[in-house]
Amino acid sequence: MSEYAERTWAPAAEQQASWPAVFSLTLGVFGLVTAEFLPASLLTPIARALDIPEALAGQAVTATAIVAFFAGLLAAVVTRGLDRRRVLMGFSTLLILSNLLVAAAPNLPLLLLARVLLGIALGGFWSMATAVTIRLVPPALVPRALSLVFSGVSVATIVAVPLGSYIGGLYGWRVVFLLSAGIGLVTLVIQMATLPRLADLGAARLGTLLSVLQRPGIGLGIACVVLVFSGHFALFTYVRPFLESVGGTDVSGIALTLLGFGLANFAGTLLAGFLLERSLRLTLALMPLLIAAAGLGLTGLHAGLPLQALLVALWGLAFGTIPVAWSTWLARAVPDETETGGGLIVAAVQLAITFGAAGGGAIYALAGVAGVFATGGALMVATSAIILASISASKPA
Known part of the structure; x- marks a missing residue:
């Protein structure tokens, strides 16, 4: 995205890929995202057990997001x-401790x-995931390795909420968090067995964040991350109301549609490695356009369930590639400060979650759920144009 990236992204010495270590990072991502999503399916029993309103119990999700922003x-x-x-x-130890404390929380x-x-x-963990991954495989295999790491997010998205709800209904919500702690323990053991010693290669200070942002193209790239993820979360937050009110879809149809989104998202994550090895630029620009096509198509076509499910699956496929694509961009843009850059992306995504949900809510109040999808689609189109314009003067990535 910048001339700086072209100058500094150079092939490293030949090395062997450490795929077991990469897989241990995938497990770490899976465990963390699973724990993050679990309250969404268990909010009512948690609130009942602690004798607090559901809205107050929901602040457990808010607390995680706010702290993750600063931690990143x-x-x-x-x-x-x-x-x-x-x-x-x-960080894996903190994941275990967190789940155990939730399970015991009075x-x-x-x-x-x-x-x-x-x-x-x-x-x-997120801020360092990309930086560590690129040290575990040769440069040519970085997109493939990142797609494996991010597949942990897709799997967690598919299984965390429905499985948490099902197990919680059978055995209670505290058992669900004990199982989540077990996932963290397995992850920790595998990381101990597979991760090599990795000395800190940077010299990060508070001023490093600002200096990285001031590099050519980096600030604009982070802004594009915020725009892309804001558009996605604005749409995804209101996908169920859209399917119910505009699409007229029943509960079983919504469940199948969202399952299709999750499965397509997983496929997109795996597809990302193949696409990025061919063109980072086109992947960054094309995927928001596909999401826009899905969002605007859902708004304008007023189609039945089969076509709606197909458009939502297209959306899931496209979004699956986006985290991998931007992490690959980061690895090429700031190879000497990948941990700081990773922190900036984590912060950008957390901001995007807030902006997307809040902005989508404001639009929903003014123009209804169809207005949310029309605006989100338009935002994705604009973001693709910005990406194309900002990299037009650079050499192909």
């Missing part, structure tokens, strides 16, 4: 000089403390 920005600074293997295992303060610990682990 500060993780590289706070852990400066530490072996990255130990740091990642520390009141709201302890629940929030547990979710704060999860936020630290989530933001910190």
Whole structure:
């Protein structure tokens, strides 16, 4: 995206890919995202058990997101000089502790403390995931390795909410979080067995965040991340109301449609490695256009369930490639500060979640759910144009 990226992204010495270590990062991502999503399916029983309103119990999700925002920005600074293997295992330990505390929580303060610990682990792990991944495989295999790591998000998206709800209904919500702690423990053991020692190669300080943002093209790239993810979360937050009110879809149809989204998202994550090895630029620009086509198509076609499900699956496929694509862009744009860059992306995505949900809510109040989808689609088109315009003077990525 910038001339700086073209100058600094150079092939490293030949190395062997450490796929077991990459897989351990995938498990880490899966465990963290699963724990992040679980309250969405268990909010009612949690609120009932702790004798608090559901709206208050929902702040467990908010606490995680806020802390993850700051943890993503500060993780590289706070852990400066530490072996990255130990740091990642520390975040996995926090994941285990968070789940155990939630499972034992007798009141709201302890629940929030547990979710704060999860936020630290989530933001910190995400900020370092790309930086560590590119050190585990040769440069040519980075897109493929990142697609494997991000597949953990897709799998968690598919299984966390429905499986959490099902197991919680059978055995209680506390058992669900104990199982989530078990996933974290398995992850920690595998990381101990597979991750090599990884010395901290950077010298991150608070000023490093600003200096990285000031590099040519980086600030604009991070802004595009915010726009793309804001558009997606504005649409996804209101996909069920859209399918119910505009599409006239029943509960079973909605469940199948969302399952299709999750499966297509997983496929898109795996497809990303193939696409990015051919053209990073086209992938960055084309995928928001596909999401726009899906959003605008849902709004304008007023089609029945089969076509709606197909458009939602197209959306899921396109979005599956986006986190991998932007992480690959980051690895090429700031190879000397990938942890700081990763923190900026984590912060950008957390902001996008807030902007997307809040902005979508405001549009929903003014123009209804169809207005949300029309506006979100238009935002995606505009973002694709910005991406194309901003990289038009650069050499092909």
